[in-house]
Amino acid sequence: MAATTSTDMSTLNTALDKISNIKLKCKDGKLVTISKRIIRESEVLSHNFSVVDEVEQTIPLPDIHSTVMKQIVAFYDLIEDDSEYVPPSKYTDRPTKDHPGVGFFSNFTVEELQALTHACGYLDMPRLQDFILCHMIVDIIQDREIKEIRERGMMKTDYTPEEEAEFVKRHEAPIEVVQPQ
């Protein structure tokens, strides 16, 4: 969760209770309505709310474009999980393929992804960062054949066919795998 200390948390909760409709004034001058959950997830916004006593209904956000902010709002509307975000420590903890947020960013353009990465870096939103970078790339690689990974990730191989055959031959012998304890 964004707020670190209990006092900050309580201040944040009281501040959020006062207002019903929070709007962000983006770079292009447009207003984007955001949920309280986005404020809780963002370190920057929650800190802003916990520090300032009288919070205005409209918060200026001069560094983020409204389209990017709308994408973030759409992402959070998709995710139902409202619990505190704990970054997965093991691969088993990561969200499954059925999770709606995993495939959300897979069809975004590079420019959109870059803008989103900058925005979530600016707002300091760890859940969003993980979903944009980590889970998307992992979803491309996990449980897939090599050709499929290249197609989905639009990656080109720089192996020669001989090198690839050598690699496969070298690792074809199965090794007894012990389940992690």
Added chain:
Amino acid sequence: MPNPILAIRRKASSFRENRVKPLFVARPRIMPEAKTTDSTAQKPKGKCGLVDPEYSLENFLNRLRSTPSVFASLRKPTVKRARLETCIDALPDTCLEAILGNLDQKDFLSARLVCKKLNTVVQKSTLGRKSVSRLQLNEDSQGQLYRFTPLQAPHFDRYALPPMGVIAPMRHLKARMITFDNITINMGMVEVFEQAVDYTLDEVVFDFCHFNLSDFEIGHLLRSWRPRSVSFINCDWRDSDSSQTVAISDSLFALNTQLQSFVFSNIGCKKLLVSDRTLQRFDQLLHLPHSFQLAGCTSNITLSGISGAINAYLESCPRPNVSYHIPASILPPYLWEFGIIENANLQEALQHFAPLLKHGYVAQSSSSNLELRFTSAQRHLAPLYVTIGFRVTLPMAFVSPSVDGDDIPWDDSDGENDTESD
């Protein structure tokens, strides 16, 4: 005679002129007034009512095709998929390593085969490690190493690797136990092993290895792995002062206090540089070594050192993880074998251990061998079996009765020093 080159040129120019004209030629826009006047003048009886063929559907489509910019602007905007290779190239290796850390181990191989960038990241990191219980390294006569797990034997890795070539493949395995078989271990090999196995091991076995290291170097090598169990089986030391002296000394035990099991077994009788100082350290250890076996060798250990070690056992506390539902008598025993004690015989040994035998009994003895068994049921300690060998063969003097060892041959002809076990 006309010049053939000129004739060809003329032909080419005529071909160019007769060529199909481009589909779209930029023309000035017809003003509405002009259009109306033209249309009144040449109005055909067509359905659409357009006079100029420029306004035909075919012409319109041709124009679209010939001008890509117009065509592209009218085309339905398609979603451009994220070009991940640019993302991956832009990401630093540490970031990629963190991302790939979310992958299952089985996916690392396919990730490595995707492109060289991912292969480098996975290889440099310690992510893609398969956990194997046992791993064995063999060396052939040409100095090349083979890697395999004993379950695969004899179909082991067909790739003989030079010593330095072992590092990269070994960094993708995490073994609990490693057996080094028939390997010449010198300082160069130690560097290779330290790079290839940069994690802690549970058990290390040196089987028919040829050491070219000092006692300190062996101690430091083991210290980097912090194994709980070490075995030296039929190894030899090439550059030691004497071929019969083994470079295993007290320093190995001083550097590796975590050792729970140490086994030295040899066919030929060799001399270890282990002295009573190692045994004196037993009472300072958190846990007594569960197995300390020096078989087929001599050492500098004396009877007083052994009695000190037995005292450490008798005064020790039980392990915290011992289940009290299990009787102490069936707990796995402590096995201490001290090899051949020089300058001592069986009679001296029994006299020396007489005060301690109130806690235990002599289970078996022969002229060259003495086995003592100690139990401490009231303190819930696992039994201790101590075996001591003697070089001087004497006629069997003392054999004490065994309480529960019905199957153990013993002779009660002389039971002066016998004590009943509790």
